[in-house]
Amino acid sequence: MGAAVAAGAAAALTVTALATPAQSADAAAADVNVAKNAGFESGLSNWTCTANSGAAVTSPVHGGTKALKATPSGQDTAECSQVVSVKPNSTYKLSSWVQGSYAYLGVRGTGTTDVSTWTPGNSSWQQLTTTFTTGANSTSVTVYTHGWYGQSAYLVDDVSVFGPDGGGGTDPVEIPAVPSGLAAGTATSTSVDLSWSPVSTATGYTVYRDGTKVASPGGAATTVTGLAPDTTYSFQVSATNAAGESAKSTAVSVRTAKGGGDGDGGVVPKHALTGYWQNFDNGATVQKLRDVSPQYDIIAVSFADATSTPGRLAFTLDPAVGYASTADFKADIAAKHAAGKSVVLSVGGEKGSVAVNSDASAAAFADSAYALMREYGFDGVDIDLENGLNPTYMTKALRLLSAKAGGKLVLTMAPQTIDMQSTSGAYFQTALNVKDILTVVNMQYYNSGSMLGCDGKVYSQGSVDFLTALACIQLEGGLDPSQVGLGVPASTRGAGSGYVAPSVVNNALDCLTRGTGCGSFKPSKTYPGLRGAMTWSTNWDATAGHAWSNAVGPKVHGLP
Known part of the structure; x- marks a missing residue:
């Protein structure tokens, strides 16, 4: 999709260069940022935005006091651009800091190869970087940034077009000092x-x-x-x-320390079915844990409670579930253990927000999660933070928890589709950071709309291609097949959109593990070690007569 957007974008940041004599051998020292008003400190001066889509804002910013905020609408991608100067036959490093969904940075008219880069989405500032070389007769280029159709506003700050001064460049930058104190x-x-x-x-x-x-x-x-x-x-x-x-x-x-833990996720089998159990009544069948179908190997108790202390978790049984006492609930967890099942505490959900963005909150997360594991018998945690996470500190939190819990920790994740479109995303980074202790990532293949597959094509949710082509991104992006599962609703009532029949899920499982049952997309290889599938929720599954688990469970357990 990036190539199509780059080709179709309109306005331009153009750079005009003087054909000056060759630089000396020390030319690199004279390189500057030739973009003007690169940090938007002078508002939109030197910049042009299509359909009046851009504005200078004071929050959030990456550097200085202002940043660009541009909002796509209709068929307009909110492209903003500027004209600055370059030299022929010169190489430039193009970069900017961006925030939001589908933020693009690119250059056209180089006289050589035009380039672009983008991110599918990030709730914090992320740097986009690429390079381009001007042609022998090129005295102008087009540098642009834009969003994507139907997406929310994106932010840009601290744009840099770094290279030889073409005449009138601003914002010179020096290479930073060597870090000390490692x-x-x-x-x-x-x-x-x-x-x-x-x-x-x-x-x-x-x-x-x-x-x-x-x-x-x-x-x-x-x-x-x-x-x-x-x-x-x-x-x-x-x-x-x-x-x-x-x-x-x-x-x-x-x-490093000597080995000891196996990090394989407790008693989780090679191929596992995961189900979320609702600690609340929202119209689905109300269950006790003992009522959950034996097809489920991992049961994620939804959800942990946030507290007034950043990162610290709590858990309270909802009276609506019908347990006579906490001891009764703990006994059900112990019974599931005796049956060879794992029970984890899910953190987050659609409305849940647990902030782990500092060393103190990371420690609070680990300490409280481990305390709840010991109190209730949970085997680990599930990370289902749909309102953003900090990969640096969530990684620290999970490693602290792992150090306390040992090699039998069951660690699962349930990111949204947008979170796993690129390895540069915060969720994907976190998963890769903890790959050695991670059990499975059950991405939510629903409530998302169309998304990119690993082949660069756009696929609509609700199809076998949507499941397989998006799973391919994770499988080829660094996760082990045993750490990838397909997360889908158990019934049409389980999600706003994205429900697929169990037969479609089973076809996707066959496609990924055996190379059969595929749609138009077929992976270049098979992944027989694929962990399995997940559903929201065991309650909605029960409401539909366990149709989902009775169909998908045997398929998962019969994978190669």
Whole structure:
């Protein structure tokens, strides 16, 4: 979809260059940001937005006091553009910070290859970066940013077109200083916490393990995962901004702990069916846990309660469910354990909001989640935060919980489709960050509308292609097949849109694991290790006579 949008976008940021003599060998030192009013501090000066779609706002901003907010409407993608100067036969680094759904950054008229980049959505600031080279006769280019049809407003700040001064450029940027104070914190058998002193002019950092880039955090701390037990590693960090990357810091040596946990998610079978159990009455069949169909291998109790302390969780049984006592509920969990099932506490939901955006809130999350696991017998947690999450601190929270709970922790996630369109998204980043302790990601293939598949084509929800082509993004984006499940409504009443018949779910499972039952999209390979499927909810399933679990459960348990 990105290529089609780039080709169809209208207005332009044009850069005109003087054909000056060749620069000296020290030309890089003279490179500048040739975009004018790049941070929108002078409102929309030098910028043009289609259909009057743009405005300078004071919040939120990435840097300075203002940012651009542009709102698509109808057939207008809210493209904003400007004219600045470049030099022929020169390379420029194009970047900007964006926030919101389907924010694009691109360039046309380069005289060589036009480029663009985009993000499907992020609730926090994210940097888009690409490069382009001007042709021998190119004295102008078109640099633009825009959103997408039917999407909400997007934000842009701190645009940079960094390269040789074409005459009249502004906002020069210097390469940041080398980070100091690199130190290692907690080291498990598979991960290590790193931190360093912030660099004032840096917009991001690059972490190296034994000389290989392994992470690009936005702040002065990160957790490096995927390490081998009882192994020594050397780490360095550099600082980056629009001008480029600093030299690497002094190295720090770390040895991981010896192994011990298997991280395989407790008693979860190779192929598992997950169901959400409602701790409330919304018109679906009211159940006790003992009433949940034995087809379900993982039962996610919905939902944990947020508290006044950021990150801290609580849980209260709803009287509407009908338990005579908390002890009765705990006995049902123990009975499910005896039957070989896992019961996890789900955090979030459509209206739930648990803020984990600091070290203190990460610790509060882990401490309270572990306390609830011990009190009730929960096997772990399910992350179903539909109002955004911070990948840095949620990763810390889950690792702290894992350190307390050990290798039998069951960790599941239920992101929305938009959250898993790109590995740059916060949810996808979090899943990859905790891949070594993650049980399964059951993405919600509903309430979303049309989405991109891994082949770059747009698919409508409610089809086998929608399930398989979107699952392919996760399967090819870094998750193990055992960590991917298909999340769908149990009945037409279980979601606003996106219900598919159990037969369609089963066809998608066959397509992904066996290469049969596919629609127009067929993966280039099969994934026989696919974990299985999930539904919202066991209650809506019961309302429909268990039609979903009775059809999909045997299919999941019979996968290769």
